[in-house]
Amino acid sequence: MSLEKENTKSGDIIDTEVLKKLYRFVKPYQGRFYFLVFLTIALALLAPTRPYFIQVAIDNYVAVGDTPGLVRIIYLLVFLLVLQSVVQFAHTYLSGWIGQVIIKDIRIKLYRHLLRMRLKFFDNTPIGRLVTRNVSDIETLANVFSEGLAAIIGDLLQLATILAVMFWVDWRLTLVSLCTLPLLLISTYIFKEKIKVAFNDVRNAVANLNSFLQEHITGMNIVQIFNREQREYEKFQEINREHRKAHINSVMYYSIYFPVAEIIQAIGTGLVVWYGATRVFDMDMQVGVLISFIMYLQLFFRPIRMIADRYNTLQMGVVSSSRIFKLLESDDQIPNEGKWKPDSITGHIQFNGVWFAYNDEDWVLKNISFEVKPGETIALVGATGAGKSSIINLINRFYEINKGTITVDGKDIREFELGALRKHIGVVLQDVFLFSDTIYHNITLGNPDISRDQVMKAAKLVGAKKFIEKLPGGLDYNVMERGATLSVGQRQLISFVRAIVYDPEIIILDEATSSVDTETEEMIQKAIKKMMKGRTSIVIAHRLSTIQSADNIIVMDHGEIKESGTHDSLLELNGYYSRLHQMQLKSMVIG
Template identity: 65%
Template sequence: MSNKEVHNSGNIFDGQILRRIFKFVKPYTWQFYFLIFLTIALGILAPVRPYLIEQTIDKYIVVGDLQGLMSMTLLLIGMAVIQALVQFSHTYLSGWLGQYVIRDIRTVLYRHILKLQLKYYDKTPIGRLVTRTVSDVETLSEVFTNGLAALLSDLLQLIFILAVMLYTDWRLTLISLATLPILIFSTYIFKEKIKVAFNDVRTAVSNLNTFVQEHITGMNIVQIFNSERREYGKFKDINKEHLDAQLRTVMYYSVYYPVAEVIAATGTGLLVWFGARQVLQEEVTVGVLIAFIMYISLFFRPIRMIADRFNTLQMGIVSSDRILKVLDTTNVIEDNGSVDLDHVKGEVKFDHVWFAYEDEKYVLKDISFEVKAGESIAFVGATGAGKSSIINLINRFYEIQKGSVNVDGRNIKEYTLESLRQHIGLVLQDVFLFSSSIRENITLGNTDITDEQIIKAAKLVGADTFINRLPEGLDYVVMERGATLSVGQRQLISFVRAMVYDPKILILDEATSSVDSETEEMIQNAVERMMKGRTSIAIAHRLATIKNADKIIVMDKGEIKEAGTHDELLAEGGYYANLYEIQYKEAVEKP
């Protein structure tokens, strides 16, 4: 699957997206309405100062009324302070509202991501989800901080300023705005160009995140196969796409703002030329002319910003659309069970189970078997036979298409997910450790697990010895994915992680196949101690684990070929005996 992402141009008037996003504003209703009030107040206050200056010049300065001039000066200062306070409140509240709404959206988004089936992650690059959760949500915050409220404020200012200008002198208004159509046209062209460039930037950022995340995670593969130069070339190509998109935005801004300034200055020049003639002919007062110069400056400034506001909204809608698509993803394990799995016996039963990761390409075909409480069962078979799929279904990481999976006589869909997974201990071959302490990697933040439980579980699996040798013991911080620990040590930590919950059902997915020879015996002993008194299901290549199982099930191409004990299957001389000859006989005959 390609990591490249196709952008969506979006539509700032997409009512459905806006309605869904603004549902997140509901908890902050009074703050939102107060923000609207401040926005209207800013629009009303915009033309007040030029009007007061006009009155000051014509009624007090021209006639030499110093007392009146002092009063108007104090009034102007007071209005400036009021306008500054309203502007501060508007800016702060819009930012405050934006950040709280974005916090809620990011929380809902991450909670939804936690519920998605593994099937979704099989098809979706992790870097893309990182972009959705971080970059796209941050872009959406601009809609509230610098987009919608700011745009509404600009539009209201334009309306009120234009109304005052027309009321004062319609002729000066028409002359002042003679260049307005040119500015609107250039603003429209800029908006369309910058919209495409911004979309390209967002797409490039998503592709960069995906590429960097995947290749840093898989850096060992890159270096093992000497692919550094090839991967560097790919990165340069993606990075260049990002550079080109950013440079296009720089170019458009570099052209637009000087052009807008020239157009606005031309309008001011026409106003001064015409207004001065009117003053000389005593048809217009000096105060009116000066006020109009201020009006036109106030009028053109928001128009220059409107293109930015529209594009902020545009990108916010694009980001919203991407976020909502994740939230609309239906690949969710429905946690609609009503029964808590308590007093677990550990019986597991597959009843005619059919399962496919994609459409009807079944990887498990009519699988039926039963594991009694306390019994150990092992699955063997070639890669791709469907062994790992079985353990994924027991934990409900995926949903089956046909049949049923039962634990203690009930369909696992009847149990709550938390109670089901709490009683199933799963140890995978590929151990993932977070960049955190040993304790955090074992408890995964569960404060109900005490150090005593950790130590008890560590002693059970034989991990206490190496943990005690670490510089800070349980507080020792491992690097990402446990890079500072050996394969065997990481595996032992995964054993402890599973055993602190004292699970009644234990699943080992080739958990001992990648350990180093130095700790192999310790791992085998740990596995035997872990399996004692528990229902255990093992997928393993180690001969000892398979030979000691109460039942061995042989799988091939998603079907069960044989089932029985080690000796029974060897005596049959069938599929398992053939596997034994190929995979295990050499290991047994080694001195």
């Protein structure tokens, strides 16, 4: 098993294009957003008020023994503390609320966008990466609002406000206070660069760990069948060691930076106390000013210590935003410009000179032309890779043809509204996918117009009713992930019920009985005949015995039609179909 590692780097926070795109999601909540900006400014203005009024209390009231005045200033300080606490609560709650509603909107838009993507997009994009975009990247984006942008703006405003007040109170003491600032700025810059690399390593390690686990848990049967448990365990240990190393590195940088920042702040505080004390002793400054400056320094250095961490949070948010918007702006979607929405169709299908390639001009289908009249059954046979399943994908417009036309009831399928086209086509695939939900939901797929009676009638038609009724809860039985609690044959029967219950005019069966035993196959074949009655049917089958009664059998090889006709007429040709038929007869005799 191969594992593609995902490596990402932090981006530039001043990415105006990303910020503009983010603002489009903020716009519906711009009233609350502007109120958040107001709260940010209010917090910055409130930050220096307590030290200032403590200075006033000491110098104007404590020093002269004015008890009534001191009581009044204490009341004022209590009021300011309560006000600041209320504003801080509102700011924290609102920033988190805005972040969550925005990522809810982005996640919904992203998922809706994915629902419209071509299957080719999913063929070329790892599932783990799409899950990361929808979950981890969007969660990181939420931090931009709760811990990144608003917090950084608030810290910068608080720094500016405190610095202005400090210069206003005593400019000489302010200059002494800032003596250690260059050291703090240098250490903060070094920390920012180191932690940015560490965060990138952590993010890449998490992505690689998630991808490995998803891939190997999904493919656990292969791991065990080929006795690879020990080897895969060793690979997991290696990836887990990288994950641990990345996290420990990030913890180490924090462990170094914050004590260093505390020491620098302590040195700055010591210089202030030393210089301020000499001026107090010389009667050049009041003691309240000195005490307030110690408090100012604590308020001033705290945002600087935090800003590096928040800067990296914002960087990661910008990177996540870029990834999300890149996915949202991808135009690898099936054009849905058709307007025709017929209530019913006759099921007349025509392929006219159809060419198709999944990649460039590596043709999978070459000049395919055939017709299926209403109510007819045609069968597609041929070796693996002959192009049979590609025909099914093209009829449903899961992929777009490169050349030629496909018509249903004389209308180019591109003229149909996409949902209306697929509504009239029922498909039963060889590999049945069931969601982790009830049997009823897996059959109806949440369609409220389909009743339980309809489901049970369809189940009775294909012989699924008996086993469904024996399950605990019947239709309400939870099949678990991918239908793990059901047998292959039972999952196949449910897929038949799912196709029939929508009552489509066109039925497509892609190796629909290849996964069931002979007894179940005979039962399903009877059900298929009833299901096909009055419907246009296209059947892909390796077992030629199941398609002998088809109105037309199309023999394909390397994307081309080699032969076509009824079972008897093809045997008379003594060509490809005849050889295939003889090979299957021999294998049955040997078996």
